[in-house]
Ligand SMILES: Nc1nc2c(c(=O)[nH]1)N[C@H]1C(S)=C(S)[C@@H](COP(=O)(O)OP(=O)(O)OC[C@H]3O[C@@H](n4cnc5c(=O)[nH]c(N)nc54)[C@H](O)[C@@H]3O)O[C@H]1N2
Ligand SMILES: Nc1nc2c(c(=O)[nH]1)N[C@H]1C(S)=C(S)[C@@H](COP(=O)(O)OP(=O)(O)OC[C@H]3O[C@@H](n4cnc5c(=O)[nH]c(N)nc54)[C@H](O)[C@@H]3O)O[C@H]1N2
């Protein structure tokens with residue numbers, strides 16, 4: 265027996281691959297099959313392993329199906345009704361705020377939440393709770409690129425062109441992206457680029473699956489991409505290859521930038537980055553001898569305490585070559601989470617209102633307060649950024665209660681032992697999740713929520729394309745949406761306005777709240793998204809076609825020009841030394857997603873546990889071999905895992921994936937001054953045989 269097919273999108277990454285869901289019945293049980301959606305443009309029917317197996321959590325015993333409240337006497341999480349759970353939470357929130365003030369309650373959101381949820385969460389914090397303390401895990405994702413994009417171009421849309429433009433580029437430079445593992449169906453565009461005669465360059469301390477599909481592979485020391493970009497710009501200028509007409513007509517600040525790179529000759533770059541001067545010259549030659557050059561950054565370049573300066577340096581290079589706005593060329597950031605783009609636009613960020621408006625802007629406050637029907641003066645100001653928020657939990661002037669929607673903080677936050685202590689010091693921790701994540705397991709209250717196939721909502725993919733996930737099946741009994749949680753709490757907290765639980769109604773309101781903002785969704789409707797296979801923002805009205813390509817005529821600053829920035833190489837926050845002589849970097853493997861809360865529970869996906877990737881030269885020096893246990897230590901702690909000996913990594917660097925609890929006990933919480941991004945991608949470590 266089969267039910268109706270629904271066209272929707274994958275629950276995981278920012279590619280938001282189109283898929284078809286087929287409910288059915290086998291052996292008396294409900295089933296849900298994932299089938300291709302052949303003519304959805306981004307993935308053209310292709311999915312990665314995680315996508316094909318994504319229905320595995322449906323009907324799983326691992327699903328949470330009842331609200332749980334921690335019993336004061338036994339300390340155990342105990343099933344209660346939704347009424348009891350929401351009454352209890354609202355009661356506690358009220359008491360804590362009465363005693364310590366509005367900011368004593370904080371909210372932590374996620375870049376995997378739908379636009380509707382992210383929007384409601386921001387509104388809930390500012391209006392129902394009246395707190396300034398809200399931020400989200402996107403701060404740990406692409407915030408350095410967002411900050412650099414906003415400062416340079418005046419607006420932050422990860423890719424200002426459709427992903428398929430990659431196939432038409434002549435040279436594609438991937439700076440710290442392992443696309444073949446992190447968004448596998450996207451790698452087809454790299455292959456097409458090469459079939460068309462184009463060249464792919466991969467810059468990564470490891471020769472990854474993506475590097476295997478590249479023409480040029482550059483393996484810098486982790487944390488030195490900034491110096492690499494300065495060195496390339498130096499060569500572009502020295503060789504007389506600046507696009508001066510473009511620079512004069514479309515940018516500001518070039519002269520100072522040119523001066524600042526004068527001393528970055530290739531031999532100096534080699535000393536800092538480990539990339540041979542000849543390799544650098546060859547790369548510069550490749551860039552200057554083609555017109556359609558595309559520079560794409562991802563977490564490898566961005567997740568550093570110098571991440572936003574690094575992105576600024578690569579954008580400076582792109583601007584000097586005249587790339588942004590040129591057909592099939594430019595700069596872009598490969599956003600990571602399912603709604604990593606939309607999640608950063610509609611108000612769950614600490615300093616932000618919907619439509620990518622800023623909380624400190626009086627006109628923005630007036631507009632959004634008008635849509636919400638509240639007094640602009642009642643809206644709080646900006647609060648703490650994600651890590652600073654977690655760091656302040658339970659302290660004298662920090663929040664005493666935290667509501668978490670869509671993040672498994674205990675596994676994914678940097679310096680995780682410290683973060684765990686902060687969470688443990690709270691008076692109240694409420695976690696809304698699909699499964700008993702490591703963070704939910706610490707909570708005082710756990711609220712079970714619907715997952716993607718069980719609810720409707722929009723997401724904005726890495727291209728800025730707003731897409732629609734349609735509900736395909738009924739949720740399990742006892743499970744409610746985040747929208748229901750927010751509305752239920754708002755009502756109990758006697759919020760001055762009502763919170764809708766109907767996604768389409770919320771989306772219409774989001775459209776009005778975003779109208780006139782940088783990320784303008786006012787002209788987008790569910791019907792249009794379905795008819796047009798996604799609509800690219802900005803889309804200010806119903807007759808507007810949407811904006812697949814930005815910057816073709818002008819940038820988003822008032823004078824229409826891009827702003828170049830002078831940036832300095834500073835090195836990593838924690839340089840290696842005798843005690844910690846190795847660079848530890850972290851990242852992803854194909855078969856697991858993020859903190860692993862979802863994918864580690866899917867039986868078809870290999871759950872290998874963490875491992876320590878190292879070069880044979882290092883393994884020999886340590887006296888270890890492939891598969892043997894080693895201990896990796898940093899100034900913050902130690903973890904054990906088997907060695908994985910590969911020739912594809914630099915001998916001075918080890919790599920550990922972060923999908924399993926552990927490696928973030930080692931990572932450094934040094935923050936980028938502009939984006940507040942932690943330095944996930946490099947810290948000083950030592951390795952010993954266990
Ligand atoms: N399979 C899988 N796919 C995912 C995810 C997942 O968890 N699993 N998560 C999604 C999300 S949220 C994100 S943000 C994206 C991330 O997508 P990516 O950025 O592609 O993934 P990472 O593995 O974090 O990092 C990419 C590469 O950076 C390299 N690297 C480390 N340090 C440096 C450095 O200093 N410089 C340079 N140039 N490179 C460095 C690493 O070796 C790694 O190969 O993936 C998305 N897709
Ligand atoms: N060392 C190291 N650490 C990293 C990184 C790294 O490269 N290295 N990368 C960082 C990056 S880029 C990211 S994006 C973060 C990601 O790390 P997390 O923020 O932990 O992301 P997820 O594991 O996706 O957690 C999402 C949680 O929300 C639940 N969930 C899913 N959908 C919903 C929903 O609709 N509502 C609710 N309420 N819950 C839902 C899931 O079950 C899961 O428990 O990790 C960061 N941490």
Ligand code: SF4
Pocket residue numbers: 274275276277278279280281307310311312313314315316446447448449
């Ligand atoms: S690439 Fe991303 S969106 Fe596509 S199937 Fe895999 S996890 Fe899902």
Ligand SMILES: [Mo]
Pocket residue numbers: 404405406600601
């Ligand atoms: Mo991410």
